[in-house]
Amino acid sequence: MSDTTAAPDMLSWSCPAPLRDRPRVVMGHGGGGALSAELVEQVVLPGLGGPAPAALTDSAVVELGGARLAFSTDSFVVRPLFFPGGSIGDLAVNGTVNDLAMSGARAAYLSCGLILEEGVEIDTVARVAEALGGAARAAGVRVVTGDTKVVESGHGDGVYINTSGIGVIPAGVDLRPERVVPGDVVLVSGAIGVHGVAIMSRRENLRFEVEIESDCAPLGGLVEAMLSVTPDLHVLRDPTRGGLAASLNEIAAASGCGVVVQERAVPVPPPVAGACAMLGLDPMYVANEGKLVAFVPREHADAVLAAMRAHPLGSGAAAIGEVVPEHPGMVVARTGLGGTRVVDLPMGEQLPRIC
Amino acid sequence: MSDTTAAPDMLSWSCPAPLRDRPRVVMGHGGGGALSAELVEQVVLPGLGGPAPAALTDSAVVELGGARLAFSTDSFVVRPLFFPGGSIGDLAVNGTVNDLAMSGARAAYLSCGLILEEGVEIDTVARVAEALGGAARAAGVRVVTGDTKVVESGHGDGVYINTSGIGVIPAGVDLRPERVVPGDVVLVSGAIGVHGVAIMSRRENLRFEVEIESDCAPLGGLVEAMLSVTPDLHVLRDPTRGGLAASLNEIAAASGCGVVVQERAVPVPPPVAGACAMLGLDPMYVANEGKLVAFVPREHADAVLAAMRAHPLGSGAAAIGEVVPEHPGMVVARTGLGGTRVVDLPMGEQLPRIC
Numbered sequence: 180m181s182d183t184t185a186a187p188d189m190l191s192w193s194c195p196a197p198l199r200d201r202p203r204v205v206m207g208h209g210g211g212g213a214l215s216a217e218l219v220e221q222v223v224l225p226g227l228g229g230p231a232p233a234a235l236t237d238s239a240v241v242e243l244g245g246a247r248l249a250f251s252t253d254s255f256v257v258r259p260l261f262f263p264g265g266s267i268g269d270l271a272v273n274g275t276v277n278d279l280a281m282s283g284a285r286a287a288y289l290s291c292g293l294i295l296e297e298g299v300e301i302d303t304v305a306r307v308a309e310a311l312g313g314a315a316r317a318a319g320v321r322v323v324t325g326d327t328k329v330v331e332s333g334h335g336d337g338v339y340i341n342t343s344g345i346g347v348i349p350a351g352v353d354l355r356p357e358r359v360v361p362g363d364v365v366l367v368s369g370a371i372g373v374h375g376v377a378i379m380s381r382r383e384n385l386r387f388e389v390e391i392e393s394d395c396a397p398l399g400g401l402v403e404a405m406l407s408v409t410p411d412l413h414v415l416r417d418p419t420r421g422g423l424a425a426s427l428n429e430i431a432a433a434s435g436c437g438v439v440v441q442e443r444a445v446p447v448p449p450p451v452a453g454a455c456a457m458l459g460l461d462p463m464y465v466a467n468e469g470k471l472v473a474f475v476p477r478e479h480a481d482a483v484l485a486a487m488r489a490h491p492l493g494s495g496a497a498a499i500g501e502v503v504p505e506h507p508g509m510v511v512a513r514t515g516l517g518g519t520r521v522v523d524l525p526m527g528e529q530l531p532r533i534c
Numbered sequence: 535m536s537d538t539t540a541a542p543d544m545l546s547w548s549c550p551a552p553l554r555d556r557p558r559v560v561m562g563h564g565g566g567g568a569l570s571a572e573l574v575e576q577v578v579l580p581g582l583g584g585p586a587p588a589a590l591t592d593s594a595v596v597e598l599g600g601a602r603l604a605f606s607t608d609s610f611v612v613r614p615l616f617f618p619g620g621s622i623g624d625l626a627v628n629g630t631v632n633d634l635a636m637s638g639a640r641a642a643y644l645s646c647g648l649i650l651e652e653g654v655e656i657d658t659v660a661r662v663a664e665a666l667g668g669a670a671r672a673a674g675v676r677v678v679t680g681d682t683k684v685v686e687s688g689h690g691d692g693v694y695i696n697t698s699g700i701g702v703i704p705a706g707v708d709l710r711p712e713r714v715v716p717g718d719v720v721l722v723s724g725a726i727g728v729h730g731v732a733i734m735s736r737r738e739n740l741r742f743e744v745e746i747e748s749d750c751a752p753l754g755g756l757v758e759a760m761l762s763v764t765p766d767l768h769v770l771r772d773p774t775r776g777g778l779a780a781s782l783n784e785i786a787a788a789s790g791c792g793v794v795v796q797e798r799a800v801p802v803p804p805p806v807a808g809a810c811a812m813l814g815l816d817p818m819y820v821a822n823e824g825k826l827v828a829f830v831p832r833e834h835a836d837a838v839l840a841a842m843r844a845h846p847l848g849s850g851a852a853a854i855g856e857v858v859p860e861h862p863g864m865v866v867a868r869t870g871l872g873g874t875r876v877v878d879l880p881m882g883e884q885l886p887r888i889c
Contacts, residue, residue: 204650207684243599245601
C-alpha cells in the first residue's frame, strides 16, 4: 500500500547499491520495502520535481475549499483475483479506506479505475464489481466516479483496479510519524500475517487444517473509536506490503526515534505461525489488510487499547512495544529468550502481488 | 476518458446484442463508445449496486467539508508511451485536469498510481515521471499522493498510470447535460482529431509531410476564461475516446434534445483530414486531448466564443451547431452539399489504447 518515505540515510543503509546500477524494474520495486523506497526517492520524486518526499505518502493531507481532507490512491494487482476471505474488489475498497483512516479521516467518496485484459470473462468483471459494491457499502463509502480501460491479452492479468479516496479529517487530529516521541506505546489491533498467508495458500494451492482467510476489513470505525478516547494519537499505519516490520521502520526513520518490540507480545495466530515456519517466512514481514499499528502517548495507551478491544475489528488488540531514545531510526525486537535482534526494512516483498 | 452514461434506450438502439451474449471482454469495451457504455451500464454499475448511472461520470460533483468539489479518475494505457507532442505522463496529468475542468473546477491536487512491468527500463520510468512533473507544473496542479505496483513481465506494457484529481467548483457553476435546451449553441475550442492521428502515425510508423503532434493540453485556464463571461454555461465535455461524435451523442441522449452540426464548420486541419481519408477514419470519431465542446445559451454564445478565441488554447474555436427540439437523443450533421447524415455513437474506438 505504501510508497515508503524513509529518510535517505535509512535507504543508503538498507540498500548500498545505487539504483541506477539496476537498469530495469524488478518485482521488488513494488514490494513496499527498501527497493520501493529507492525507486520513489531516487526516480519518481526527482522526476516529479516538486513535493518534499514526506509529502508523497499513502494519504496526503490537503486544504481544499476550507476543509482539511485526506486524499489517497492505490492500485491493486493481487493474484489470484479471488482468495480465501476476500477478493481484489474488497482489497480495492478497504485498501484506500484504510489509507484515509490512517490520516484519521472517515472515507466519504471513492473513485474506481479498471484496467481489464482483453479476453477476461464478463462474469469475472461482474463478480469483481459486486465485491467492490459490497465492500463499499460495508465501509460506508460511495464510489462516485469511474473509468474503464482495456488492454490486449498478454498486457494485463484479468483485472487491475485503482481506487482513490477522499475524506474529512476531524479537527484536532494530526497523525504523522514526526509526532512520535520516546515513551509512546506501540499498539496493534490484532493478529498479524493473516492476509499474506491466505493469499499464498490459495496461490500455491497449500492446504492447512484450518483454512486461513484474509483479514481484509475497513478500519474507519475502529479509528473513530480510538480517536473518541483522545484525538491526540501520534501516528497510525496499516501494515500492508512489507508487513509490520516495514511500518515500524518507516515510523522509526521518520521520527528519528528507536522502537523496541516485545516479540512474544506480537499476536501471531498458530496457523499463521505454522505456515510461516513451513515456508520460511517471518510473520513480521507478511502483509496485513485489516490491521493497524498505533503509536500512542503513554498516558492514553490503556484507554485506547481498551477502546480497540471493545471494537469488533480490534478484539485481538495488544500493546507490543514502546518508543525509546536509543538507536534512532532502528527497530529492535526482544526475543522470548531475552535476546535482541534488529528488525530491518525488507528489501522487497516476500510475496509479490499481495495487494 | 469517459465511462459513457447514455440512457438505456440509447444503448439498446446502438447495440442490439445483449452484453451477456459476449462472454469475454473485447478491446472495444475500452473504447468509450457503445460497448463501453454497455459494460458500465449492464455489468459494473449493477455490481456496484449503488449510484444512479448518471452519478458515475468522468467527474463527480460531491459535497465534502462544506465545499462543492469535482472528483475524477482516469487510467492511462496509451501505446507508445512517447509520441509526437507528448507522452503518457502529459496525458495522465491533462486527462484528469480536463475532466475536472469539464465540471468547472480548477484542478488543485492529483494522485498518481503507477503499474510498472517488470523489466521496463528505470530510465523510462524516470522520463515518464519527468513528463508528469512538467505537465503538473504547466497545469498548476500538485501531485500529492502516489503508489507504485510492479507486475511480472507479460502482465503489463511498460508503464500504466492512474491519476485522480480534486478541485473546487466555483459558486454558481452547474455544468451538466440535463441543462441543455433547444437553442443552445455548440462551440468547439479548436481543431479536432489531432491527438488520435498523432498517436497512430507514431504507432504505425506513418510519415506525413508535416508531423502531426498531439494537442494534449490542460484546459483549466480556458474554462476559467469562458466562465468569466458567464457562469451559466450548460455543459462542457472534452471529446477524448470516441471523439466529438461520442461527446455529442452522450449530451444528446442525456438532455433528450437533438443536436445539429454543420459539417463544414467543424475545424479539421488539412493534414488530419488527409491522414483520415487515407486511413478510412472519420475525424468526428478520433480522440482529442486538448479540446473541449461547449453547449452555451444562445444569448452568451458570441461573447463566450470571443473569450475562447482570445485564449491560446481556444484560438481555433468555432461555433459548429445548435440544439433542436427535433430528433431527441440524436446527432445529425448537415453536409457541405446540403444533405443530412446521422452521427451515431461509435461501437468501440477506431484506435485502441489512444489514452
